[in-house]
Amino acid sequence: MCGIVAYVGPKDAAPILLEGMQRLEYRGYDSAGIVVSNKGLKVRKAKGRVADLAKLVPASFKGKTGIGHTRWATHGVPSDVNAHPHLSSDERIAVVHNGIIENATELRNKLQADGVVFVSETDTEVLAHLLAATVDETSTLEEAVRLALKRVVGTYGIAVIDSQRPGEVVVARNGSPIVLGIGEKEMFAASDVAALVRYTRQVVHLEDGELAVLKADGFHTFASEGLETAKEPLTVDWDAGHYDTGGYEHYLLKEISEQPETVARTLSGRIDERFHVSHLGGLNMDPRETRSFRRVKIIGCGSAYYSGQIGAQLIEELARIPADAEPASEFRYRNPVVDPDTLYVAISQSGETYDTLAAVQELKRKGGRVIGIVNAVGSAIAREVDGGVYLHAGPEVSVASTKAFTSTAVAFALIALHFGRVHDLSPADGRRICAGLRKLPEQIEEILKQGDRFKELAEKYAHHPSMMFVGRVRGYPVAREGAQKLKEISYIHAEAYPASELKHGPLALINPELPTVAIVPDDELLDKNLTTLGEIRARGGKVLMVGHREPEADLADDVIVVPKNEIELDPILLTIPLQLLAYHAAVALERDVDKPRNLAKSVTVE
Numbered sequence: 212m213c214g215i216v217a218y219v220g221p222k223d224a225a226p227i228l229l230e231g232m233q234r235l236e237y238r239g240y241d242s243a244g245i246v247v248s249n250k251g252l253k254v255r256k257a258k259g260r261v262a263d264l265a266k267l268v269p270a271s272f273k274g275k276t277g278i279g280h281t282r283w284a285t286h287g288v289p290s291d292v293n294a295h296p297h298l299s300s301d302e303r304i305a306v307v308h309n310g311i312i313e314n315a316t317e318l319r320n321k322l323q324a325d326g327v328v329f330v331s332e333t334d335t336e337v338l339a340h341l342l343a344a345t346v347d348e349t350s351t352l353e354e355a356v357r358l359a360l361k362r363v364v365g366t367y368g369i370a371v372i373d374s375q376r377p378g379e380v381v382v383a384r385n386g387s388p389i390v391l392g393i394g395e396k397e398m399f400a401a402s403d404v405a406a407l408v409r410y411t412r413q414v415v416h417l418e419d420g421e422l423a424v425l426k427a428d429g430f431h432t433f434a435s436e437g438l439e440t441a442k443e444p445l446t447v448d449w450d451a452g453h454y455d456t457g458g459y460e461h462y463l464l465k466e467i468s469e470q471p472e473t474v475a476r477t478l479s480g481r482i483d484e485r486f487h488v489s490h491l492g493g494l495n496m497d498p499r500e501t502r503s504f505r506r507v508k509i510i511g512c513g514s515a516y517y518s519g520q521i522g523a524q525l526i527e528e529l530a531r532i533p534a535d536a537e538p539a540s541e542f543r544y545r546n547p548v549v550d551p552d553t554l555y556v557a558i559s560q561s562g563e564t565y566d567t568l569a570a571v572q573e574l575k576r577k578g579g580r581v582i583g584i585v586n587a588v589g590s591a592i593a594r595e596v597d598g599g600v601y602l603h604a605g606p607e608v609s610v611a612s613t614k615a616f617t618s619t620a621v622a623f624a625l626i627a628l629h630f631g632r633v634h635d636l637s638p639a640d641g642r643r644i645c646a647g648l649r650k651l652p653e654q655i656e657e658i659l660k661q662g663d664r665f666k667e668l669a670e671k672y673a674h675h676p677s678m679m680f681v682g683r684v685r686g687y688p689v690a691r692e693g694a695q696k697l698k699e700i701s702y703i704h705a706e707a708y709p710a711s712e713l714k715h716g717p718l719a720l721i722n723p724e725l726p727t728v729a730i731v732p733d734d735e736l737l738d739k740n741l742t743t744l745g746e747i748r749a750r751g752g753k754v755l756m757v758g759h760r761e762p763e764a765d766l767a768d769d770v771i772v773v774p775k776n777e778i779e780l781d782p783i784l785l786t787i788p789l790q791l792l793a794y795h796a797a798v799a800l801e802r803d804v805d806k807p808r809n810l811a812k813s814v815t816v817e
């Protein structure tokens with residue numbers, strides 16, 4: 212959460228910072244601010260979006276060193292004064308921060324006792340004052356930052372400038388990402404390469420505990436004890452085009468529409484037709500080890516957790532290994548029993564979600580074997596795990612996850628196939644799953660072709676204040692993800708229930724005002740699902756069915772038919788109409804589709 216951008220070089224910093232901050236708005240978008248150094252510090256900050264801030268930045272706002280920030284509030288409401296950057300009282304030092312300073316109250320009390328006057332409610336402001344207290348005692352800004360950070364407990368990615376040292380930016384990382392961008396006689400830094408790829412594809416990821424000083428002609432990195440570290444720049448594959456809406460009205464629609472390609476990329480090079488197995492070299496596991504696990508435990512947050520439920524189902528069905536998914540945010544707080552015979556799988560699109568990262572660290576501390584399913588290459592979770600599967604879905608910008616969700620489910624199908632074929636999954640079943648996986652991109656394309664139908668249906672149902680989603684067994688995680696998508700972006704209340712549980716309570720809610728979206732795959736549970744539809748209709752409930760064929764009896768008001776794959780893989784395809792229904796409902800209700808209220812894409816705080 213919160214996006215940081217920094218620039219030092221021969222150009223004016225402000226337009227570069229504002230452009231980069233716009234790319235990072237997925238990380239937080241309740242307020243924004245920039246500061247440039249030009250014979251003193253010039254600051255502009257405001258509640259609202261980066262575009263609102265840009266209107267307040269005059270052409271005369273010049274300075275060749277600067278830092279910027281887009282915020283998702285943790286300490287203090289979104290407001291002009293709480294927006295970053297925060298300055299020391301003498302306006303010499305400015306700092307932007309992503310993360311949480313846990314001992315902020317204690318530090319604030321000490322600083323106030325020394326006479327420092329605070330102007331904001333943020334934890335970050337203590338950093339500015341701590342730095343002001345240290346900066347004259349050291350010969351370099353990086354040393355001042357290093358010493359000040361020694362007094363800080365918590366997580367941070369920070370960028371700092373000092374009006375008395377124009378031409379220098381210091382950045383530091385502990386738990387919140389910082390990436391350096393290396394240009395021609397100019398240097399950049401940001402929370403994510405998304406803000407850099409317009410200017411350079413040569414990057415350096417800082418490790419936790421590292422700090423760096425950036426000047427136009429280069430950079431130096433240091434460990435927390437002050438010794439210089441050696442870093443090799445990497446070339447990132449993604450370019451600026453990956454971060455554009457590509458002619459679509461919203462990133463969300465672009466990302467939904469990309470799924471034929473993103474699913475193909477997740478599969479690419481990983482299916483072996485000879486033995487009907489999958490190749491997942493990144494797992495770093497030989498067959499003996501692969502056979503040794505007796506359980507699989509999957510953890511993730513939000514949509515990652517729901518895709519983990521699909522994954523658990525796939526692993527149980529194909530590999531016959533007991534598997535279950537749990538929110539990482541719950542898992543980490545319940546002193547989990549870590550079993551040496553269990554394989555733990557952490558899922559995260561961003562690779563940054565703090566709850567998931569903390570759960571992985573807890574697992575590793577207790578000796579657990581953890582693999583990751585991650586989209587962002589080199590991210591914190593990817594680096595923490597013992598091995599894993601990258602999704603290769605490309606950057607996901609819209610806050611609601613879509614293409615990462617389907618790619619994660621596909622990655623689980625590959626893992627389940629891999630585990631299944633070292634256990635008892637027959638070559639014939641292996642062949643069946645390989646063929647099914649290969650068909651997915653084309654079948655997603657077929658679903659996307661029904662575009663207008665989703666729009667019509669979404670407009671028909673969007674005026675209801677609440678909707679029920681039901682599914683049985685394989686369909687249940689699909690229902691949960693469908694409800695999640697709808698509530699996240701349209702703000703329509705949505706509840707997901709196992710279809711089998713409806714009669715044990717929530718049936719009391721059913722009436723003509725509460726429509727039900729029912730996931731009804733053509734599998735061995737079809738008749739049971741159709742009975743549930745009958746029970747809903749008998750209570751006057753409207754039904755929008757998502758399945759593989761029109762029911763013979765009059766059991767649904769509307770039916771969306773998706774192409775049939777293998778029963779184990781059907782959940783992947785059944786999810787796509789729900790993404791499109793949520794998208795069109797949000798558009799019909801004029802919501803801010805890509806940046807829904809109160810949310811952020813990567814939640815790097817507790």
Ligand code: G6P
Pocket residue numbers: 512513514515558559560561562563564567610611612810811812813814
């Ligand atoms: C946030 C986002 C969700 C996302 C979840 C996990 O809550 O709003 O859309 O599913 O984080 O994100 P991750 O990057 O770990 O998959």
